[in-house]
Amino acid sequence: MINLTSAENFELRKVALGTCGRDHGTPCQHENACVRCPLLRVDPAQLPRLEEVHANLADRLQEVKDQGWMGEVAAIETTMAAAAQKLDAMRTAREIPVHLGMPDVRLSAGRSNSRTTRR
Secondary structure (H helix, E strand, O other): OOOOOHHHHHHHOEEOOEEEOOOOOOOOOOOOOHHHOOOEEEOHHHHHHHHHHHHHHHHHHHHHHHHOOHHHHHHHHHHHHHHHHHHHHHHHHHHOOOOOOOOOHHHHOOOOOOOOOOO
16 A cells, blocks of 8 residues: 555646545546546636537547447447536536625624513
8 A cells, every 4th residue: 555645645636627536545436537527626727628628529429420339429428418517517606606695793792683672
């Protein structure tokens, strides 16, 4: 077994499109088909590269259909669907801001708006 420092372990998680989210010490179950893997964390700076990968897959799909290599069609379609899903998620994340809210300091300071009535 190879002992890696934490920094070395994180370096090994870097892939072409971002970072692999696998648990430390676990093998890749997707045979390094990162585009298909739900554990791929795509780096937003790699959006153009992912768009290029998707376009190349579309070209490859047409080629395999033209050549009659039907055994490859399903695999390419699966990878294209995964790439499209990741692209949609990245575009949606860019468009929809996340509202984190504003903390209510009155409650943490022991004050409140509710008025108590005295009798």
